[in-house]
Amino acid sequence: MSEASSLKLNLITAISNSEKEDAIAELLFSQGCNIIYRALNIESLENFLDKNQQKTNIIFSQDFLREKDLSYFTNKFVEHRFIETSSLIDDRLNLLTELSQVSKPPLIHKLSRRSNLTTVIGSPGSPGISTITNHLAVRIGAKVIAGNHHNIRPKGSCEVINIAATNLIENISKISESNLLVDGGSTTSLTSTLSDRRLNARWLYESVNSSSNIIYVIDAYENGIFHLSRFVEDFSNLIDPPKIIYILNRSKFDRNGRMVQKKFLEIVKNNLNEQIPYDSKVQVTGIKSPSKQYFWRSTAFSKQIGKIGNHLT
Numbered sequence: 410m411s412e413a414s415s416l417k418l419n420l421i422t423a424i425s426n427s428e429k430e431d432a433i434a435e436l437l438f439s440q441g442c443n444i445i446y447r448a449l450n451i452e453s454l455e456n457f458l459d460k461n462q463q464k465t466n467i468i469f470s471q472d473f474l475r476e477k478d479l480s481y482f483t484n485k486f487v488e489h490r491f492i493e494t495s496s497l498i499d500d501r502l503n504l505l506t507e508l509s510q511v512s513k514p515p516l517i518h519k520l521s522r523r524s525n526l527t528t529v530i531g532s533p534g535s536p537g538i539s540t541i542t543n544h545l546a547v548r549i550g551a552k553v554i555a556g557n558h559h560n561i562r563p564k565g566s567c568e569v570i571n572i573a574a575t576n577l578i579e580n581i582s583k584i585s586e587s588n589l590l591v592d593g594g595s596t597t598s599l600t601s602t603l604s605d606r607r608l609n610a611r612w613l614y615e616s617v618n619s620s621s622n623i624i625y626v627i628d629a630y631e632n633g634i635f636h637l638s639r640f641v642e643d644f645s646n647l648i649d650p651p652k653i654i655y656i657l658n659r660s661k662f663d664r665n666g667r668m669v670q671k672k673f674l675e676i677v678k679n680n681l682n683e684q685i686p687y688d689s690k691v692q693v694t695g696i697k698s699p700s701k702q703y704f705w706r707s708t709a710f711s712k713q714i715g716k717i718g719n720h721l722t
Contacts, residue, residue, distance in 0.1 A: 421457070423448040423469035424494065433468060433494060439600040439647055451478060458486050466490045520618040522651065523589075526581065527551075527721055528616040530593035531626035532636035537658040538626050541685070541714070542592045543567050545624075548711075548718040551588035554581065556612050562592060574612040578619060588721070591616040597636045598643040622721055623653045627673075629660040629687070634672045641676055654720055655682040662686075681720055685713045 420442050424430040434444060445465070448454035451474070454467070467482075467489055474482060474491070483491055529545070531538040539555075539562040546553045546567035553569045554577075555562055562569075572580045581589065593616050617623060625640060627633035637655070644650065655677040660670060670684060688710045 419463065419465050420444050421446045421448060421454070421465050421467045423454050423467055423473045425470055425472045429470065429494070435600040435646065437468070448473075455482070455485075458482075458489065464488050464490075466492060468492050468494055470494050520578065520615065522621045523581070523619050524621050525587055526589050526591065526616075526620045527622040527624060528591040528593045528613075528620040528651075529624045529626065530613070530617075531595050531656075531658075532597060532628070532633055532640065533595045535595060535626055535628040535633055535636070535658065537628070537685075538595065539563050539592055541624070541626055541656065541658065541717075542590050544711070544714045545718055545721070546588075546590050548714050549588050549722055551590045552584065552586050553590050553592060554584075554616075555592045556594075577612060577615045581619065591620065593617070597639045599640075600643055600646050617651065620651050623651050624656060624717070625653060626656045626658050629657050629666060629669050629673075629684075631669070633657075634669060634676070637673065638676055653680060654717065655680055656717065657682070657684040659687040660684045683713055683717050685710060 420437060422430055422433060422444055424433060430447065434447075437444060446457050446461075448457065458465075458467075469479075469491060471493060474493075479491065479493075529538055529542045542553055543563065543565035545551065547565065551567070553567050555569050555571050556577075557571050557573045570580075570584070593613055596613060599613070599617065625637075627637045641655075644653065655673075657670065657673045660666060673684070674682070686709045688708060
């Protein structure tokens with residue numbers, strides 16, 4: 410279960426140092442918290458609290474609210490909780506423990522890992538996210554969940570369920586199939602993407618925090634390696650993340666291709682990973698015809714898809 414399931418989502422930050430505030434914000438967003446206001450000074454904080462009717466938690470630094478100021482605020486706004494961060498800035502678990510004592514608002518869904526759910530995401534500009542999702546669905550007998558807000562995706566013989574971003578969790582709970590794959594789209598940083606309040610970020614947040622597995626796909630080129638490096642570094646900031654499988658797609662075996670493969674393995678280290686060879690003949694994403702299905706299953710591409718599927722079943 411995600412750490413976010415115990416946190417209250419409505420928070421206020423009152424931190425003087427912008428770099429510290431950004432670091433705290435990324436951590437809070439990655440755990441499902443919602444920063445409703447960022448105070449620039451004491452006056453703006455007081456004005457906001459005067460107008461705000463709901464109970465909130467204020468994450469503050471010592472240089473923003475000194476002892477005298479803190480005493481004034483805690484006496485005036487007794488319904489709010491003030492959490493000091495200066496001593497906790499390098500200890501994420503302590504800050505999360507402080508926040509875990511506060512319950513979530515009742516209208517926020519409590520997210521939990523679903524053993525039958527896998528989210529497939531990839532680096533920006535990386536072709537093959539939807540194609541691999543469709544092939545995997547055929548391989549393991551899964552249904553694909555795609556967002557109505559996404560662009561047109563390739564068709565295949567697997568069943569695709571289109572769901573609005575605002576209804577993802579509600580609809581997933583009604584699907585009884587043993588295996589589900591979410592076509593999650595692209596990202597390089599889960600923590601910064603999850604801090605975005607637009608539909609795509611909500612879709613990504615709910616799918617990732619409800620999945621037992623994540624598949625991250627990159628294209629076998631320098632840009633893919635660059636995005637992978639950023640993603641892996643950022644992924645280490647998540648607390649209690651799902652199991653992840655890294656995929657190097659359209660891998661080639663020329664000199665440059667071997668260099669990309671080497672860098673790929675250096676970055677993913679001991680994490681689960683697979684390499685899918687480049688195959689110009691793979692133009693479709695699952696075919697019902699028995700003869701064509703046999704041909705598809707005989708390729709190196711399909712063998713690697715099978716290996717990935719074995720990690721999920």
